[in-house]
Amino acid sequence: MIIIKGVPASPGIAIGKAYVLEDEEIVVSRQEIPKDKVHLEVKRFKQALEKTHRDLDNTEVKVLKTLGREHAKLIDAHRLILRDPLITKEVPRRIVEEHVNAEFALSETLERVNQAFEKIEDEFFRDRRHDLFDVGKRLLEHLLRQERKPLSTVRESAILIARNLLPSDTLHLREAKVLGFATDLGGRTSHTAILAQSLEIPAVVGLSDVSRQVKSGDVVILDGTQGLVIISPSAEALGRYEKAQQKVLQEEKALEVLRGLPCQTTDGRRLELLANLDSLDEIKTLVSLRPDGIGLFRSEFLYLNRTVAPSEEEQTRVYSQVAESLSPQPVIIRTADIGGDRLTELGLEAPKEEVNPFMGLRGIRLFLRYPEIFKIQLRAILRASCKGRVKVLLPMVSSLGEIRSAKRLLVQAHQELVSEGVKLESPVEMGMMVEIPAAVVLLDFLLEEVDFVSLGTNDLIQYVLAVDRVNEHVSHLYDPFHPSVLRFLQMAVESVHKKGKWVSVCGEMASDHRAVPLLVGLGVDAFSVSTRMFLRIKQTMRSLKFSDTKPLLGKALTMATSEEVQKLLEERG
Numbered sequence: 001m002i003i004i005k006g007v008p009a010s011p012g013i014a015i016g017k018a019y020v021l022e023d024e025e026i027v028v029s030r031q032e033i034p035k036d037k038v039h040l041e042v043k044r045f046k047q048a049l050e051k052t053h054r055d056l057d058n059t060e061v062k063v064l065k066t067l068g069r070e071h072a073k074l075i076d077a078h079r080l081i082l083r084d085p086l087i088t089k090e091v092p093r094r095i096v097e098e099h100v101n102a103e104f105a106l107s108e109t110l111e112r113v114n115q116a117f118e119k120i121e122d123e124f125f126r127d128r129r130h131d132l133f134d135v136g137k138r139l140l141e142h143l144l145r146q147e148r149k150p151l152s153t154v155r156e157s158a159i160l161i162a163r164n165l166l167p168s169d170t171l172h173l174r175e176a177k178v179l180g181f182a183t184d185l186g187g188r189t190s191h192t193a194i195l196a197q198s199l200e201i202p203a204v205v206g207l208s209d210v211s212r213q214v215k216s217g218d219v220v221i222l223d224g225t226q227g228l229v230i231i232s233p234s235a236e237a238l239g240r241y242e243k244a245q246q247k248v249l250q251e252e253k254a255l256e257v258l259r260g261l262p263c264q265t266t267d268g269r270r271l272e273l274l275a276n277l278d279s280l281d282e283i284k285t286l287v288s289l290r291p292d293g294i295g296l297f298r299s300e301f302l303y304l305n306r307t308v309a310p311s312e313e314e315q316t317r318v319y320s321q322v323a324e325s326l327s328p329q330p331v332i333i334r335t336a337d338i339g340g341d342r343l344t345e346l347g348l349e350a351p352k353e354e355v356n357p358f359m360g361l362r363g364i365r366l367f368l369r370y371p372e373i374f375k376i377q378l379r380a381i382l383r384a385s386c387k388g389r390v391k392v393l394l395p396m397v398s399s400l401g402e403i404r405s406a407k408r409l410l411v412q413a414h415q416e417l418v419s420e421g422v423k424l425e426s427p428v429e430m431g432m433m434v435e436i437p438a439a440v441v442l443l444d445f446l447l448e449e450v451d452f453v454s455l456g457t458n459d460l461i462q463y464v465l466a467v468d469r470v471n472e473h474v475s476h477l478y479d480p481f482h483p484s485v486l487r488f489l490q491m492a493v494e495s496v497h498k499k500g501k502w503v504s505v506c507g508e509m510a511s512d513h514r515a516v517p518l519l520v521g522l523g524v525d526a527f528s529v530s531t532r533m534f535l536r537i538k539q540t541m542r543s544l545k546f547s548d549t550k551p552l553l554g555k556a557l558t559m560a561t562s563e564e565v566q567k568l569l570e571e572r573g
Contacts (some may be wrong), residue, residue, distance in 0.1 A: 006228070015245060017213070
């Protein structure tokens with residue numbers, strides 16, 4: 001039995017036979033390019049760049065469907081690399097000045113950067129090498145016309161062992177029969193580790209030479225919580241880990257009895273438990289959970305990886321299908337929260353390079369600049385209201401003017417459809433996401449114009465704490481239990497209820513069982529959670545006593561640090 005200690009990247013236990021993924025080396029040789037052919041070589045490189053951009057678009061769609069909007073931001077790191085002068089200018093310069101082939105110019109440029117990274121001690125910046133190599137490898141594959149070996153070649157359930165896995169490889173692990181993975185390289189802050197956590201795939205990285213010590217077919221235990229890989233385990237170790245694994249499976253099975261049961265506390269407080277929907281691929285799973293409705297239908301996937309905006313007919317079909325599937329339960333459709341970087345793809349004039357696109361032209365800001373696209377989506381949502389209970393949710397609201405402008409467009413869309421002979425029911429309700437601090441402060445005014453509120457904790461926490469949660473260099477500062485976050489949430493809920501309106505909470509905080517007692521104590525009317533966490537959150541809610549959550553929240557609001565708040569929750573048990 002051999003035990004190798006590495007870096008725990010994603011918790012969980014996997015037991016099975018190993019599948020060692022051979023490291024595919026791309027051999028690049030130097031070729032002299034005749035002076036009169038240099039411009040063609042530069043053109044070939046630019047074509048490879050374009051193809052790689054398309055690869056990223058396809059990957060982003062996959063991330064969005066699999067993990068949601070937050071993790072789709074990881075692809076932007078790769079886009080930035082592709083747009084970096086190091087790639088766009090330095091490589092063509094080498095081709096022109098040195099008369100060399102594009103592959104050689106690119107590989108030499110990447111190697112120079114790699115040497116610079118080797119000298120950096122900071123783990124965050126060292127891990128950025130993997131993003132650079134991922135993009136570089138994609139480019140080289142297009143230049144050499146090589147196809148990447150798909151992970152679908154894993155025929156049977158196995159633990160994947162590799163020298164390194166790139167973020168784009170990690171996305172295919174769920175499709176392949178991969179129980180978990182272990183790599184020689186990588187750190188806990190790498191994008192590969194972050195994606196593994198979100199996919200709930202056990203993973204250990206930074207094992208130095210595990211790919212040389214393991215052979216395909218070896219029995220392996222992978223402990224992603226402790227950061228251990230056990231090769232050819234003893235009967236005792238195997239039995240111990242099998243028991244631990246069985247316990248987890250039994251806990252998951254016990255959750256199944258909760259399907260269809262009401263979501264209420266032990267002392268009878270009824271709460272609505274809604275589900276989030278990122279794409280149509282999840283609709284069957286979602287319906288089977290029997291939620292009280294869809295609290296957040298993210299419509300961004302309709303706008304990605306295409307050259308024109310989705311038509312009214314296409315959107316109507318999608319929204320109608322979802323509304324019918326959930327009827328008579330409500331479906332809250334958030335208008336697309338896409339950024340200005342999508343405009344060029346949709347055939348519109350885009351703003352010049354935005355330094356910080358996540359705080360730039362996106363969400364309601366973008367749609368109000370292009371009202372014709374906005375109205376198409378509103379018309380589609382209104383037409384879908386004939387098939388079920390749909391509502392409109394506006395993202396990134398920060399002012400009264402934005403809501404009033406959106407409301408005027410909704411009224412116009414309604415009037416147009418009626419004049420066209422479309423039979424609509426009563427006007428569709430319009431709500432707003434509260435995810436910007438300004439919206440919390442102004443909420444008493446904004447509530448005069450909306451019917452309901454959804455607290456978007458992901459962005460709200462980022463903006464309150466000035467932390468980009470996908471930037472691993474500061475992600476440790478992203479903290480849902482920070483006292484200032486709790487106070488902002490309290491302000492928001494109190495403002496909504498003073499106006500006698502309905503408020504839900506969505507985002508990862510709603511799917512965090514530790515945060516549930518605090519959110520229940522705030523008095524929110526509904527939770528909208530991921531399908532993956534739906535039954536676990538229902539179990540947590542049904543174990544709570546509502547009368548205990550108010551004093552618990554009261555104590556938390558008097559505390560000055562996140563550590564104190566989390567200790568309070570741990571002591572509660």
